[in-house]
Amino acid sequence: MKWGIILSVTALAITLILFEWPKLRKLPKKDKLVFLALILVAWTLSMFDLANLPGPTSVVHAMFKPLQTIFE
Amino acid sequence: MLEKGKISASQLFMMMFLAVVASGVMWIPGITGKYAHNDLWLSPLLAAIPGFFTTFIVLRLHKMYPEMTVVQYSEEILGRFAGKAFSLLILFFYLHISGVTVRYYAEFIVTNFLHKTPISVVVITMLAVCALAVMGGVEVVGRTASLFFPVFIVPLLAIPPLLGDMEFHQLFPVLEHGLLPPIKGAFVPGGWFCEMFLLSFYLPYVRDQQKTVRTCMYGVAAIMFFFVVVNLFSLFVLGKQVGDFLFPVNAVFRYISVADFFENPESLVMAIWILGMFVKISVFYYAVVLGASQWLGVSDYRPLALPFGFLIGIFSFWSIPNIDVGIFFDIFTFPLYSPLIQTLLPLLLLLVGTWRKRRQTVKQNTAG
Numbered sequence: 001m002k003w004g005i006i007l008s009v010t011a012l013a014i015t016l017i018l019f020e021w022p023k024l025r026k027l028p029k030k031d032k033l034v035f036l037a038l039i040l041v042a043w044t045l046s047m048f049d050l051a052n053l054p055g056p057t058s059v060v061h062a063m064f065k066p067l068q069t070i071f072e
Numbered sequence: 073m074l075e076k077g078k079i080s081a082s083q084l085f086m087m088m089f090l091a092v093v094a095s096g097v098m099w100i101p102g103i104t105g106k107y108a109h110n111d112l113w114l115s116p117l118l119a120a121i122p123g124f125f126t127t128f129i130v131l132r133l134h135k136m137y138p139e140m141t142v143v144q145y146s147e148e149i150l151g152r153f154a155g156k157a158f159s160l161l162i163l164f165f166y167l168h169i170s171g172v173t174v175r176y177y178a179e180f181i182v183t184n185f186l187h188k189t190p191i192s193v194v195v196i197t198m199l200a201v202c203a204l205a206v207m208g209g210v211e212v213v214g215r216t217a218s219l220f221f222p223v224f225i226v227p228l229l230a231i232p233p234l235l236g237d238m239e240f241h242q243l244f245p246v247l248e249h250g251l252l253p254p255i256k257g258a259f260v261p262g263g264w265f266c267e268m269f270l271l272s273f274y275l276p277y278v279r280d281q282q283k284t285v286r287t288c289m290y291g292v293a294a295i296m297f298f299f300v301v302v303n304l305f306s307l308f309v310l311g312k313q314v315g316d317f318l319f320p321v322n323a324v325f326r327y328i329s330v331a332d333f334f335e336n337p338e339s340l341v342m343a344i345w346i347l348g349m350f351v352k353i354s355v356f357y358y359a360v361v362l363g364a365s366q367w368l369g370v371s372d373y374r375p376l377a378l379p380f381g382f383l384i385g386i387f388s389f390w391s392i393p394n395i396d397v398g399i400f401f402d403i404f405t406f407p408l409y410s411p412l413i414q415t416l417l418p419l420l421l422l423l424v425g426t427w428r429k430r431r432q433t434v435k436q437n438t439a440g
Contacts, residue, residue: 016378024375031370038379045386055390056168057401064408 009046013039074365074373075210075276081283083214084274086221088267088291091355093298094348095173096264097228098180098319100299101306103403105315108257110307111247112314115257116299123265123292126415129422130268131285134275136425142272142418143366149425156367158421163363165413166270167380170356171387172398174198177349178388179395184322185342195385198353203381205354206361207374210277213354220347227344229301232324238308260403261299263410268292269418273359318399357384 016039024032079087104112137145142162147155178194186194205212232238247254271288278284306320309327317323325338361380365373392398 012382016382020375020378027375028371030368031372031375034368034370035375035379038376039382042379042382042386045383045390052393053390056164056387057172057390057392057397057405060168060405060409061401064405067408 006047009043013043074371075362077209077211078277078279079210079214079274081278081280081287083218084271084278084284085287085291085294087214087217087274087351087355088271088288089295089298090217090221090224090348090351091270092264092267092295092352094224094345094352095176096261096295096299097302097321097348098345099176099402100261100264101303101314101320102318103260104257104303105306105317105320106257107315108253109249109315110242110245110312111249111254112257113243113300113303113307114247114254116261116296116303118255118258119261119265119299120292120296122262122411122415123268123295124289126266126411126418127268127271127288127292129415129418130271130275131288133272133418133422133425134284136429138281139276141276141363141366142269142421143363145425146421149421149428158417159363159367162413162417163360163367165409166356166360166363167383168387169410170353170360170384171390172392172401173349173356174353174384175388175392176395176398176402177353179398181342181346183395185339192385192389195388198350199357199381199385202350202354202357203377205350206358206377206381209374210274210358210362213351213358216354217351220351224344224348225298227340228321229298232305232309238305239311240308242307242311243304259407263407265292265295266410266414269414270355270359272418273362357381360384 017036020035024035100116101112104115108115133142133145137148140148143159146158146162149155150158174195175191177198178191181194182189182191205216268288268291275284302321306314306317306324309324310317310320314320322338322341325341357377357380361373361377364380365376370376392401
């Protein structure tokens, strides 16, 4: 359990929420939900050891691999 | 409309210029030089072709739907479901590229200047400032671009000829190995030029609409011209070894020293470059936030700026364990990935849209 990262990311998430909340309060429910959902997604993603996980870059790599050999 | 601000055509020009050039000027001369050697100055001329093509496509789409960004008109053209799927792909692309761009920037700063600073600090500080710009709206992004544009290009264009010792004969022999090396060298920059598709997020907010076509075309031409000049400078100062440097521009500036007390001007260049990267990242970041806000149908895009900043930061780390992977991505994957999403997909959208409009007119004619 990498407490350092977990704590700092959670602190970041809470800071962002606190920062935006005054403006968000006046906006429709949908905006609030979207905001919280995005923060939640980002928070969840940062729990993983992202650098070494397959992600968008690796997906794209895999997609274009057959074409790469032509390019070399 | 989510965005009520307006930008001028010249601000649009400067935004697009910096969005392409800021990171390009560091990476492209090196990668182009590797393939084209002393013909590297020809490559931008070729690479500009996909740039002009992409710009043409985005301008035609804009003409069909002048008040809409790609997220909105893709739903008009393809219907709600396919349109949303289409623009989701495009948004995801920009989110991804924003992350990669921020990562490169951070790696560069840490490797060359702030050796002991953790990368995440550089990433977070840049994203925090860009978030402020994005929350300010399109006008703020446009104004920062016009503010930093002269600061960016004047030193880069003026200092090498004035202070570097240039050997013009390095230009020759021209095309010694035929046309193939410059063509090979043009693949990677071609991907950069396709970024002009970002226009689709900004064109609806330009105040002086009559100037847009000219401005955009001038933009591509200016970018092309700039890269030709930068490549030439690198060639003249570094000679045949230009292809051996990963960052020739950096090397050129390190080489320049004036009377022994103005050494290390590359720190000045770095400061200038950071300004350029700030604009580039803001332009991408704003496009992602605005596009996502339209996609999600929220009433204001400003609250989403911070969560997306967080997400971009995450994407800057995801699946890029070290910079070598990043460079590999740039040289081999990006030249295909970029035109696929930014040129080919919009082209298909344009074709479908034109076909549908034509059908509509035919129906109207036969009905009337």
